[in-house]
């Protein structure tokens with residue numbers, strides 16, 4: 001065998017092995033250097049050194065090229081932003097250099113042009129909220145246990161393995177611009193502030209710091225009483241105020257760059273200032289005063305609702321609008337994207353743009369609590385794009401949620417955005433390989449809230465699935481074949497996936513019709529003897545007359561919380577977008593839709609369309625098999641099978657249940673149910 005043939009065989013063998021196994025642990029950071037780079041940089045620091053290492057590890061530019069990294073005072077660069085140019089990256093801060101390096105490497109690996117360009121972050125604070133409990137479990141976590149906390153005798157020991165994982169985690173976050181993490185559940189244990197636990201927080205903070213990630217904690221409002229043995233936790237009580245001051249001093253003595261607190265108060269049974277007849281502002285300000293000398297912030301959640309009110313969707317607005325202007329300038333009100341709770345589709349929360357004198361930050365949910373958890377393939381960037389680009393009209397046309405929260409319209413002291421993390425100990429971090437795309441998308445949108453979901457999907461697929469080594473350097477690094485047979489179809493599938501989930505779960509504005517409290521499968525029938533706003537019938541209101549929640553001016557008047565012309569638009573059936581129809585209106589089953597179908601028929605067609613879409617995703621995936629390693633191929637194939645079975649259950653459960661009220665046939669040209677309603681009610685979707 002001549003030498004050339006044996007080299008080719010060796011290469012092919014390596015190539016095949018490379019294509020065979022990939023557990024997904026390296027996420028979108030798979031690029032290996034294709035040649036040396038000469039780095040010129042007069043500065044050295046932990047973050048700059050990481051930037052240099054990243055360049056050496058993953059350089060995809062011309063081999064032997066020179067890159068100059070320089071710190072400049074330039075007023076056009078904001079915060080940790082940077083200027084990219086041919087052969088140079090300029091920034092005001094070391095972190096700016098690091099973010100610039102990640103951007104450059106991303107562009108090299110995706111074949112995107114590298115031109116003179118400025119990149120400033122949309123939000124100063126770009127955070128992941130971990131709902132991780134001290135015993136290692138994760139509330140609404142679907143990818144294994146916590147990477148930070150565990151049970152057992154060694155729960156507070158910090159191993160080399162822990163540190164390696166935290167470092168990988170910090171690197172992944174820095175690569176997409178995320179610069180902070182709340183390390184624990186908003187349903188927070190008072191123990192979180194115990195000295196021993198804080199030592200572990202310090203160890204985590206030390207690993208995250210060089211990557212520009214600050215550490216934050218979710219705190220329990222009753223900590224002074226429960227942990228500090230005080231008689232109460234009243235924010236006006238001198239001892240309570242002193243307790244928080246001392247606790248904050250202790251934290252900063254361990255973690256000098258500690259970010260601050262996240263608080264869920266007087267919400268879903270959590271304690272709060274209202275327990276002492278104080279307001280949210282009283283509670284938040286007391287903590288803010290303790291944090292202020294150290295530069296810390298309070299993120300106070302507006303996720304509040306009580307069973308006594310007639311419409312859960314209205315309560316955050318009703319409680320918080322009267323407090324606008326009363327919060328200290330280091331308080332940010334954290335508001336979920338929709339007015340109910342991370343549903344597959346909701347209109348935006350009317351608080352956005354309406355609280356004009358207070359810093360307000362969006363809270364998105366990356367973990368797919370209500371969107372098929374880690375079983376369904378649902379790319380959330382389309383949903384977040386829809387939300388960020390929603391027009392609030394608060395300051396005239398162009399007052400999108402994005403512009404109302406990123407400082408473009410209101411002079412917020414702080415701009416911030418948070419995403420509830422989908423990360424756990426699973427090897428691939430997120431449970432589903434495609435759920436990594438949601439982590440990635442959150443970071444990219446937090447950095448630039450005008451990115452399109454299409455571009456984000458494109459980048460992520462190239463970084464995550466393109467096979468190394470690339471064909472060529474430059475703009476045509478991806479072969480025509482790969483682009484047509486893999487990139488195109490997979491991107492289309494991702495971009496359609498959220499609408500598919502809305503179709504087979506809750507089309508036309510339906511919401512919160514999940515079974516039990518696991519929030520996975522359908523349960524429009526679920527109505528045990530608990531507070532009504534925790535049961536689906538409260539939301540769908542189906543009866544023989546019709547279906548939907550009447551939030552019009554003559555109903556709960558939730559439409560009144562939106563700025564004109566939205567208020568009238570949502571109120572009027574002629575102008576209400578059909579995607580929100582049953583969110584705002586209770587309508588008869590024979591209501592005529594814009595496409596001339598009656599509502600019942602249209603509902604059936606939507607459910608069926610969702611099911612058919614997932615069946616198509618299966619075909620797309622099977623066709624791309626030659627272009628992907630077998631490990632990830634099989635894992636996703638199996639998940640898609642379960643997603644199809646689940647979509648069938650959603651279709652059957654919802655249609656058979658609602659049919660009891662509509663008393664009409666399912667249109668005969670679409671598939672018939674395959675499950676019996678009684679069986680579905682009994683199983684309550686426990687088998688996923």
Ligand code: GCV
Nearest residue numbers: 131139140186187264303341
């Ligand atoms: C952390 C929903 C979830 C809860 C979550 C809550 C919140 O109700 O189901 O698990 O609690 O939102 O955001 O506080």
